[in-house]
Amino acid sequence: MPEVLSAPLVLEFPFTRSLGPVQSAFLTGLRERVVLGVRTTDGRVLVPPVEYDPVTAEEIHDLVEVAPTGTVTTWAWNHAPRRGQPLATPFAWVLVRLDGADTALLHALDAPGPDAVRTGMRVRVRWAEERTGAITDIACFEPHDGEPAQPGDSTGAFADPLRGIVAPARLDYTYSPGRAQTAYIGALSARRIVGERCPSCRKVYVPPRGACPTCGLATAEQVEVGPRGTVTTFCIVNIKAKNLDIEVPYVYAHIALDGADLALHARIGGIPYDRVRMGLRVEPVWTEGARYPDHYRPTSEPDADYETYKELL
Amino acid sequence: MSKEPVAVTGIGQTKHVAARRDVSIAGLVREAAIRALADAELTWADIDAVVIGKAPDFFEGVMMPELYLADALGAVGKPMLRVHTAGSVGGSTALVAANLVAARVHGTVLTLAFEKQSESNAMWGLSLPIPFQQPLLAGAGGFFAPHVRAYMRRSGAPDTIGSLVAYKDRRNALKNPYAHLHEHDITLEKVLASPMLWDPIRYSETCPSSDGACAMVLTDRAGAARAPRPPAWLLGGAMRSEPTLFAGKDFVSPQAGKDCAADVYRQAGIADPRRDIDAVEMYVPFSWYEPMWLENLGFAAEGEGWKLTESGVTALDGDLPVNMSGGVLSTNPIGASGMIRFAEAALQVRGQAGEHQVDGARRVLGHAYGGGSQFFSMWLVGSAPPGS
Ligand SMILES: [Zn+2]
Numbered sequence: 087m088p089e090v091l092s093a094p095l096v097l098e099f100p101f102t103r104s105l106g107p108v109q110s111a112f113l114t115g116l117r118e119r120v121v122l123g124v125r126t127t128d129g130r131v132l133v134p135p136v137e138y139d140p141v142t143a144e145e146i147h148d149l150v151e152v153a154p155t156g157t158v159t160t161w162a163w164n165h166a167p168r169r170g171q172p173l174a175t176p177f178a179w180v181l182v183r184l185d186g187a188d189t190a191l192l193h194a195l196d197a198p199g200p201d202a203v204r205t206g207m208r209v210r211v212r213w214a215e216e217r218t219g220a221i222t223d224i225a226c227f228e229p230h231d232g233e234p235a236q237p238g239d240s241t242g243a244f245a246d247p248l249r250g251i252v253a254p255a256r257l258d259y260t261y262s263p264g265r266a267q268t269a270y271i272g273a274l275s276a277r278r279i280v281g282e283r284c285p286s287c288r289k290v291y292v293p294p295r296g297a298c299p300t301c302g303l304a305t306a307e308q309v310e311v312g313p314r315g316t317v318t319t320f321c322i323v324n325i326k327a328k329n330l331d332i333e334v335p336y337v338y339a340h341i342a343l344d345g346a347d348l349a350l351h352a353r354i355g356g357i358p359y360d361r362v363r364m365g366l367r368v369e370p371v372w373t374e375g376a377r378y379p380d381h382y383r384p385t386s387e388p389d390a391d392y393e394t395y396k397e398l399l
Numbered sequence: 400m401s402k403e404p405v406a407v408t409g410i411g412q413t414k415h416v417a418a419r420r421d422v423s424i425a426g427l428v429r430e431a432a433i434r435a436l437a438d439a440e441l442t443w444a445d446i447d448a449v450v451i452g453k454a455p456d457f458f459e460g461v462m463m464p465e466l467y468l469a470d471a472l473g474a475v476g477k478p479m480l481r482v483h484t485a486g487s488v489g490g491s492t493a494l495v496a497a498n499l500v501a502a503r504v505h506g507t508v509l510t511l512a513f514e515k516q517s518e519s520n521a522m523w524g525l526s527l528p529i530p531f532q533q534p535l536l537a538g539a540g541g542f543f544a545p546h547v548r549a550y551m552r553r554s555g556a557p558d559t560i561g562s563l564v565a566y567k568d569r570r571n572a573l574k575n576p577y578a579h580l581h582e583h584d585i586t587l588e589k590v591l592a593s594p595m596l597w598d599p600i601r602y603s604e605t606c607p608s609s610d611g612a613c614a615m616v617l618t619d620r621a622g623a624a625r626a627p628r629p630p631a632w633l634l635g636g637a638m639r640s641e642p643t644l645f646a647g648k649d650f651v652s653p654q655a656g657k658d659c660a661a662d663v664y665r666q667a668g669i670a671d672p673r674r675d676i677d678a679v680e681m682y683v684p685f686s687w688y689e690p691m692w693l694e695n696l697g698f699a700a701e702g703e704g705w706k707l708t709e710s711g712v713t714a715l716d717g718d719l720p721v722n723m724s725g726g727v728l729s730t731n732p733i734g735a736s737g738m739i740r741f742a743e744a745a746l747q748v749r750g751q752a753g754e755h756q757v758d759g760a761r762r763v764l765g766h767a768y769g770g771g772s773q774f775f776s777m778w779l780v781g782s783a784p785p786g787s
Contacts, residue, residue: 093530101460102518106423136470137425143443143473145429249420255460261530271531289646299642319552321544322598330534335598338541347646352533364552378533392552397647399549 091268095261100254108137110249111149111242116223119213120240122149123187133187149242152186153235154211156227159183159190163200172226178203182227185234194226202229210235219248266296266305273310277372281346283307289347312343315382316390317366318399322359337362341382342398349398356383365389402501404784406623406630407745409439409616415579415730418517419610424461425471428513431612432472435509439616440627443473446616447505452482452492452512454734457524459515472511484638486682486769488512489613489737490776494636496617497778501633507622513612514734521608521733540605540685542771544597546650547687551599553651556690556705558599562590563708564686565604565728571715572725574754579609579730604686604728611732613739620784631745634762634785635666636778643771650772656695659775663764664697667779672697672764676779678720678747678757680740681766684727689713692766693721696777715755723747723755737767741778748782 105113108124112135115122124135125148132140139146161180167173172194180203181190196212197203210230217223263271266282270293273280281292282305289298290309297304320339326332337359340349354362355371367387370379411434413419419427428451436442449472456462465474465481472479482492489512496510522538550556566587572578593603623630639659641648660672669675681692690704698719699707707713713721722728724743727736744765746752757763761782768775 091531095528095530097457097527099457099460099519099523104420104423104515104518106421106426109423137423138429138470138473140470140475143470143475253460263531267531287646291646299645300647319545319549321541321548321600322595323541324594324598325538325596327538338545338597340545348644348648364548377531396553399546399650 090262090265091271092260092262095259096256097259098254098256100252102250103253104250105248106137107147108135108149110247111244113219113221113251114244114247115240115242116221117217117219117248118244119217120238121152121154121184121211122240122242123152124148125150130188131186132189133184133191149240150186151237151240152184153237154184155230155235156182156184156187156209158195158203158205158207158209160205161195161203163203172222177226180209180227182209186237193224196226196228220251264296266294269308270294271377274377278310279312279343279370280308280310283309290345291348292343292346292350309345311345312370314367314369314385314387315341315343315346316395317354317362317364317368318342318349318395319364320354320362335359339382340399341368342395347398352379353381354383355381363389365392365395403503403619405497405500405633406618406620406626407615407633407749407780408618408623408626408628408630409435409437409441410742410746410751411435411438411614412577412739412742413611414577415609415611415732417579417607417609419515420517424513424515424518425468427515427610428468428511428612428614429471431513431614432509432511435614435616438628439618441507441616445507446473446477446509448478448480448499448508449474450480450482450492450496450499450508450510452488452734452738454488454514454521455483455485455524457527458521458733459519472509478505484769484774484776486684486733487737487767487774487776488769489735489739490741490765490767490778491638491737491774493615493617493738493741494638494776494778496615497633497636500617500619503619507616507618509614509616510738511612511614512735512738514732515610516608516732517610540597540600543685544600546772547685548599550651550687550691554690554702554705557709559591560690560705560708561599561604561686562587562601564683564689566590567714568683568686568722568726568728571723571755572729574715575724575729576753577730578725579607579611580725600685600687606684606727606731607729609730609732611730611735613735613742615738615742615745628751629749629782631748631780631782632784634779634781635663635669637662637666638774638776640774643773651691652695652701653772653775655773656692656768656775657697659777660696663777663779667762667785669779673699673719676719676762676764677760678723679764679766680722680724680726680743681764682727682737682740682768683722684731686728689721696764696766715757720757723752723757737769737776740767741765744778745780748780750782
C-alpha cells in the first residue's frame with residue numbers, strides 16, 4: 087500500500103472578547119499596576135475576580151484591591167517552555183494567593199531551578215514594562231523576602247477602561263486524508279478521476295472516503311469515472327471571497343461525473359455565467375502543476391435529460 | 400411506567416443585535432437565564448440541572464462553555480451538560496433537557512443556548528483550509544443556493560417566492576421587540592431589487608449575523624401546577640441525523656427531516672399536520688427554505704409548498720402562520736436560533752407572544768436543522784397537557 091499523505095494544518099483566528107464590567111476592571115487594573123479581586127456574598131475575596139458568586143450564583147461587583155505580594159500554594163516545574171508562554175527559560179507554574187485574597191491566581195515564577203521553589207514561599211509581582219490590559223501585564227512572579235506589601239484602595243474605577251480584548255487562538259494539527267483520498271489524489275496527478283465502489287449498495291463515491299456513509303462498510307474497489315459529467319444544479323456567485331483569486335460572477339456547480347453516484351462541486355468556465363444550465367454536459371480543464379482540474383467547461387454534447395440526473399442534485 | 404409530562408414555564412431572550420459589546424458571554428447568557436427564571440417566578444435554588452448548547456466551537460472559539468459558564472448559570476453543585484448538533488443545537492439542547500424531566504431524572508431544568516457572532520467569524524469557521532482539498536468556493540449561501548435552484552426546478556415555483564417569504568418575516572419582526580432586524584421601511588420592491596449574492600439567493604433573502612441568547616425553564620406536573628402563568632406542554636419531540644453527503648441524499652427534502660416530523664406527529668397524535676397544527680416556527684436561514692420545509696414537514700404535498708406562501712397562508716393572519724417572530728431571517732445568533740424557534744412556539748401556546756401572537760394558537764411546531772441539512776430537531780407544544 088502506498089504511503090498515506092499527511093501535512094501540517096494550522097488553524098488560527100483572532101477571536102475578540104467583550105469583557106463585561108468585572109473583567110474590564112481587572113484587566114484595566116493590571117494596566118495600572120493594580121490587582122483587583124471581587125468580594126463574594128460570604129465575604130471572601132476571589133482573585134482573579136468572577137462576575138457571579140460561585141456559591142449563591144448572585145451577580146457580584148464589589149471590587150477590592152489586593153497586594154502585589156503573596157504565597158505560593160502549589161507549583162510545577164516547566165522544563166521546556168513553549169512558544170507563547172510567559173518566560174522563555176525554564177520556570178515554575180505557580181498558584182499564588184496574593185495578600186488579601188482567599189483564592190490563588192495561576193502564573194509563572196521566575197526561579198533558577200526547581201530546588202529554589204517550595205509551597206509556602208513568598209513571592210511578588212514583576213510588572214511588565216509595557217502594559218496593555220492583559221494577564222501578561224504581570225510579566226511573572228519573583229521570590230520576595232520582605233514584608234507583605236500594603237494594597238491600595240482602588241475599587242476598580244479607572245479612566246479609559248478596557249472594554250474588549252483580542253484572544254488569538256492557534257491549533258497545530260498533523261492532517262492525513264487517509265488511504266482512500268491518498269489514492270484519489272495520486273490518480274489525479276495522472277489526470278485520472280478514480281472513486282471507490284461500496285461492496286454492498288454498489289454506489290460509487292468520488293472523492294472516496296474509504297467507507298460508504300450509508301452502509302458503513304469499507305470500500306476498496308477502485309472505479310475510474312468521468313472525465314465528462316453533467317451539471318445537476320448550480321449557483322452564480324457574485325461576492326468575491328477573501329483569499330480566492332477568482333473573478334466574480336462565476337458559476338459554482340454540482341457535477342455528476344459519468345459513473346459516479348454523488349455529485350462533486352466545482353467551478354464552470356468557458357461559457358458566459360448566465361448561459362450555464364442544469365443538464366449542461368461538461369469536462370475538466372487541467373492546468374500544469376495543479377492538483378485538481380481548474381474548472382469544468384462545456385462539451386459539444388446535447389444537454390442531459392432531467393430524468394437521467396434528478397437523483398444526483 | 401409512562402413518561403412525566405413536560406411543561407415550559409419560563410422563557411427568556413436577550414434583545415438580539417449585531418454586537419453586544421457591553422457584556423461578556425457570561426453576561427449575555429445570564430441575561431436570558433434571569434429572564435426565564437423571572438417568567439417562571441423561580442430562583443437558582445429551584446433549578447436541578449442545566450443543559451447548554453452553542454454553535455460549533457470554531458464559530459466563536461469557546462471550547463468548553465460548560466466549564467466557563469457554570470457559575471453564571473447557577474450550575475455549581477448541579478449536573479451541567481452541553482449538547483452539540485451544529486445549527487440545530489438550540490432545538491436538540493431543549494429536547495435533551497425535556498428528556499431529563501420526562502424521565503423523572505430531574506424535576507426542573509434550565510436550558511439555554513447562545514452565540515456572540517460579533518466575536519468571531521462563522522464564515523471562517525465554515526471554510527477551514529484542509530490540506531489536499533480544493534478550497535470551498537462559496538460559503539454557506541453558496542452551499543445552500545444550488546439546493547434552492549433544485550427546489551425551483553422540481554416544484555416549478557415562481558422566482559418571487561423567496562422574496563415574499565423575506566418580506567413577510569421582516570414585517571413580522573417589527574412586532575417582536577427581541578428581533579435583531581427591525582426594518583421599518585421595508586417594501587416588497589426593495590427585497591425584489593436587492594442584489595443577488597448567490598443566484599438564486601438575494602441579499603435580503605439571507606439571515607443576519609446576531610449576538611443573542613435564549614433560555615427556558617422546563618418542569619414536571621408539580622412544577623407546572625405552581626407556575627404563575629399558563630405553561631406550554633410538550634406533546635411530542637424528536638431528533639434525527641443523516642450524513643451530510645451520501646448517494647441518494649435529497650437535499651431539497653431530506654429523509655431525516657421527514658422521519659423526525661413523523662415521529663413528533665405520532666407522539667402527539669397528529670393525523671393531518673396542516674389541519675391539526677396552528678402555527679410553525681421553522682428554521683429558515685435563506686427564505687426559500689420556508690416552502691421547502693413546508694413540504695418536508697408534511698404541511699404541503701411535494702412541489703406544493705410555495706403555493707401556501709404565495710397565497711398568504713403562512714402570513715401572520717393566514718391560516719398556518721410561519722415564523723411569527725420574524726424567524727432566523729430576522730435574528731440569527733446561530734447557536735441560539737433553534738432554541739428561539741422552540742421558545743417562540745411555546746410563547747404562542749401560552750398566549751404570551753404579544754404583538755405577534757396568533758389568536759387561539761393551541762398547537763405550535765418548533766423546528767431546527769443544522770450542518771449540511773443533516774441534523775433535525777423538532778417539538779410540538781400545546782396549550783393543554785398531553786392526553787387531554
Ligand atoms: Zn453502501
